[in-house]
Amino acid sequence: MPLRLAEDWTGDWCDLNLKNISVTARRDGKPIAERFGEAFFTRAGIGGPIILDISREIRDALKKGAVSLHLDLKPAVSAALFDKRLQREFAEQSNKDFRNALGKLLPRTMIPRFISLAEIDPGKKCHSITRAERKKLLGLFKDLTFQVTGHEGLKKAIVTSGGVALKDIDMRSMCSKRIANLYFAGEMIDLDGPTGGFNLQVCWSTGYLAGVNAAQPAAG
Numbered sequence: 001m002p003l004r005l006a007e008d009w010t011g012d013w014c015d016l017n018l019k020n021i022s023v024t025a026r027r028d029g030k031p032i033a034e035r036f037g038e039a040f041f042t043r044a045g046i047g048g049p050i051i052l053d054i055s056r057e058i059r060d061a062l063k064k065g066a067v068s069l070h071l072d073l074k075p076a077v078s079a080a081l082f083d084k085r086l087q088r089e090f091a092e093q094s095n096k097d098f099r100n101a102l103g104k105l106l107p108r109t110m111i112p113r114f115i116s117l118a119e120i121d122p123g124k125k126c127h128s129i130t131r132a133e134r135k136k137l138l139g140l141f142k143d144l145t146f147q148v149t150g151h152e153g154l155k156k157a158i159v160t161s162g163g164v165a166l167k168d169i170d171m172r173s174m175c176s177k178r179i180a181n182l183y184f185a186g187e188m189i190d191l192d193g194p195t196g197g198f199n200l201q202v203c204w205s206t207g208y209l210a211g212v213n214a215a216q217p218a219a220g
């Protein structure tokens with residue numbers, strides 16, 4: 001499921017597809033899950049493949065504590081290296097206003113919000129940006145933090161977890177162990193996997209088995 005976030009400005013970025021980012025979920029500050037790949041913001045929060053995938057862990061964690069989501073927008077480079085990159089950008093554009101200095105680092109849509117989150121005067125010349133200001137900006141690239149308030153629920157879910165217990169199904173035929181001549185397939189079974197086709201494969205494979213076996217003449 002897509003996730004809802006406390007930050008009410010995610011709609012500003014909802015035309016963006018963030019590729020090759022990493023996301024870490026923390027419950028009460030402790031890391032509980034991590035993914036790498038593609039995500040996008042929605043008006044209410046965040047969605048996309050890695051979010052749908054991590055949402056199961058987050059749904060469970062939300063029952064136990066406060067969950068935050070930490071985005072690393074530049075996971076291929078360490079914080080120290082990216083800090084050097086920021087220093088280089090600011091040195092090359094030393095007489096430019098800060099508001100005009102992020103063009104090579106971020107999609108245009110993200111810049112105004114980044115500037116306000118960094119709490120750096122947009123009219124400040126790059127040569128005057130302090131170390132502390134640069135570190136705060138670095139934190140936004142490497143650890144952009146959101147508070148998760150909930151999820152979008154079944155209506156927006158791409159797969160259900162839960163359903164008929166596996167222990168009650170004969171996996172060779174998909175027949176119920178409890179009720180004769182009752183067969184199960186697909187979503188109704190308590191079986192789900194990460195995004196990427198595993199769930200469709202479950203549906204096709206169990207559907208095939210259930211169909212073939214249900215069509216067999218009843219024994220006796």
Ligand SMILES: Cc1cc2nc3c(=O)[nH]c(=O)nc-3n(C[C@H](O)[C@H](O)[C@H](O)COP(=O)(O)OP(=O)(O)OC[C@H]3O[C@@H](n4cnc5c(N)ncnc54)[C@H](O)[C@@H]3O)c2cc1C
Nearest residue numbers: 157158159160185186187188195196197198199200201203
């Ligand atoms: C937006 C989206 C994206 C997805 N992307 C992926 C993906 O990339 N990879 C992946 O592996 N999985 C993906 N899934 C999940 C995957 O599509 C489902 O797991 C799969 O389609 C479920 O198949 P199913 O046959 O069990 O159920 P469904 O496809 O839900 O089929 C159930 C059928 O039963 C019908 N029905 C319901 N009630 C009755 C009734 N009372 N009488 C008669 N008919 C009824 C429904 O109309 C429906 O046609 C995605 C799902 C969504 C919604």
